Amino acid sequence: MKNFTKLIMASALFAGSTTFAQTKNAVVDNIVKEATDNSQLEKLAHELFDGIGPRLVGTPGFDKAGKWALDKYKGWGITARQEKWGEWRGWERGITHIDMVYPRVHSIEGTQLAWSPGMKKPVTAEVIILPEVTDSVAFQKWLPAVKGKFVMISMNQPTGRPDDNWKEFALSGSIDKMKAARTAQTDAWRKRISNTGFNTRTLPVALEKAGAAGIVTNNWSAGFGVDKIFGAYTKTIPTVDIALEDYGMLYRLADNNEKPKITIQAESKELGVVPTFNVVGEIKGTEKPNEYVMLSAHFDSWDGGTGATDNGTGTLTMMEAMRILKKVYPHPKRTILVGHWASEEQGLNGSRAFVEDHPEIVANLQALFNQDNGTGRVVNIGGQGFEKAGDFISRWLEAVPDTIRHQIKTSFPGSPGGGGSDFASFVAVGAPGFSLSSNSWSYGNYTWHTNRDTYDKVVFDDLRSNAILTAILIYMASEDPAKLPRDKSTNLPAGRNGQPGKWPEPVKANRHGGLD
Template identity: 30%
Template sequence: MHFWRMTMVTRRRLLFLPIACFALVLTGLPGLSAQSSEQIDLDAIQRIKEEGFDRSQVMDTAWWLTEVHGPRLTNSPQLRAAADWTVKKLTEWGLANAKQEPWGETFGRGWSNERTVVHVVKPSPWPVIAYARAWTPGTNGPVVAEAVLAPLATDADLDKFRGKLKGKVVLLQAVREVKPMFDAPAHRYTATELNELAVQEPPSPGRGGFGPGGGQAFAAKRNAFLIAEGAVAVLEPGSGRGDSGSVLVGSGGSRNPKDPPVPPQLAVATEHYNRLARMVGKGTPVTIEVDVRSSFHDADQNMFNIVAEIPGTDKADEVVMLGAHFDSWHAGVGAVDNAAGSAVMMEAMRILKQSGLRLRRTVRLGLWTGEEQGLIGSRMYVKNHFADPATMQVKPEHAQLAGYFNMDNGTGQYRGVYLQGNEAVAPIFRAWLVPFENLGAGSLTIRNTGGTDHLAYNAVGLSGFQFIQDPIQYSSRTHHSNLDVYDQLVAADLMKNAVITAAFVYHTANREQMLPRKALPKPTAPPRPPTQQ
């Protein structure tokens, strides 16, 4: 007999056994009880699975966000267009209060790149794989110039090349080693790796920091030097991991229009950069044509997050949140980082709405901008609605948030949940994962994971969680690179993630109590003294 056609009583009896077995395994671990009485609504899970697997729209949503609208650098025209489409789509799905909610603080100027062409003219013509760095200017039309190898890492280097860079294309680094790839770049977690991840480790001692802004200070000095010397463009290898055509591209300039100008800067495929650097280094003259067309957008320097809701019923004043960052870098189309997360969380909302399931608490979606610049959007939302971590003076909404779930680790399927040090939620999540073990999701780790938007919630004592995901090629190839494209998305994984997210949100919305929290953290900064009149 098909599992879902059994009676509810039979299903609940069958489900109790694995939950009880898990409880026995977990007995003796800190914070875990010998039994879990957590209620699981299998009828709801069946309806969620049917909607999420039989009528999924997650890949279509991801396609619109990526291949239609392109990369979504914060405050770029592409992001604003994608945000308009998203609000319209959420409204079409019947969600309430879909809107763009302002941060309340200035982000800075926008930036977009319309054209980047780098081509070797002499000694033999060939095209160069290169991408303009964000917030750097264009070349004001095509320029043809000689390349100069000028590694500028110290003040002595600046003195060495003074008067030698006018009208030149500057190769800013020496040849970079490219190592062979002996291991497959794509990977799924093994059972052994998940077991290792589940082992709690003591926190590592903090390391001493570098001097305050030392690297940034020299970079600013070097940029001023290059501008004063009249360099026409700066090329660097976009390496760091992967290579073999994977180019890491970030920012090279400032969002503040009042900051000093920087030269045109391009990240080049390491293998192509090395060819240029070797030729110049061995005394072979190289002439390069560079044509970069980029635009700054200063008209509106304020930003927003995207929010939408499914209103609750008898506990409607309490809220469950799910979210992902909406912005991306610009060399690819921001597919795995993080249209994947945005599309999954949108799909989870669509599943909950279309399945017609009753939700006691209000469910709210948050799609954050400015994440790539330091989790700005989610931090502003938390500050505006819940608390400022600098003072920890909580607002009324702080007591009404039942929990927050985040996705931002690429396209890989969920394998479990990072508990962020919250021991009390372990038996709850363990029970909720049992119906999804056949999808490969059954692991919990008490460890923290960082670098994304659930941290904004944790910073003010709210229960925020990130799912454990298979790495696939996230860190090895696609993260922040030109290979972050739609074709890297794994449809089956995203469908599973949307279903599991919807189930977790459903159970959080309908359980009698909100999810347990850790103790409130202390303020991160001392209060400011009163202003003298």
């Protein structure tokens, strides 16, 4: 009789595990099918990148994008909300138009930096170069010369060709010569800046106070025709970035005392203090509603381009994964949340605010998956220093189709990220946040924070792969009967200073950006 009872129990366990395996396979198959046959990625990309555009925190574009995301989630039957967590300097970009008018007429490629002051009317003035001075006293004597002029404060690059182009075509002696010249010029320019008694942040303000008509920069991103576009430090005069090709031309003309003149029209509006917010979507759990699995990507961008790969592609990956999950897995065991964070670009502020404001979610977080390094397919997942992360993530990855899984390298327990993107806000407080790290597609120089970060750089096959991967990981994390332990590795890799590795400390969110 005992043997018969054992046989019945074993049969029941086998039947239960078989049913779960069949259910799991069915859900995974449906995730893949929905992502493949009914992808919404191209449509979402067009609406967000082409129709709304960049999403700089504090701008109407960010606000419009937030309302768009809420509308999309509502249409998919997903509860979503805006969570206000702070306020920001409101600003709206207008037209930037730059022309050289002497010694010849030429339209210049360039744009004003974010938060650059608006101009009441176009200004035409001579362009001059920040001079070499021996010290701050000599600089102060020169400073009145800037009155009424546009001042160039960036180094003139010796080449506009990226290094890989040189490696492909140049003789070894030529590339060595170029690199030596660039290193020498870079060192000399740093000294030129430091000898003024200011730094790259305070120098524009000093020139502004001395009566300069505007500040002209070039922040080359080491690729053909690509610059990084960040923020201005001036309050009353425009700061514009001019593309390397045109910057070099103006620099050479000024350097040869040909007194080039340009006309700048840079329009913008100050909008006062505006609220800033995260967008949070939710699919309520059934068995463990007070435990959470999270999808994560920052919603804001810089605005030199349209923020397509930083982090529009991460945003769309998470939205598409949520849409798929709602359709094929509408009753998850744990509550599924998606966080679209604001002001990541100014210091992970949106996700840090969420961590501060929602200790109940942080305390009961099973896992968070964040994507934020371009359009490429995910190729690396690390354990962020959590001792048992490998046991769980490896198990969850087993459900992922081999065509996606075999591309992914894992590193467990790995090392905790202290910054870089929003997963780090969770890691710092000991919550299991993980980065879905993508392959490059020349992200670092061509699209990260640049004027070329636009729709045409998106690789939709890779995005579909990432949406499938994310949806399956979230599904598996929701279904897992066990909760991922938070034990921290006691053998963290040494830091760059050679000192023993330490767990990162939490950092407070800046809730009043640009208002001090």
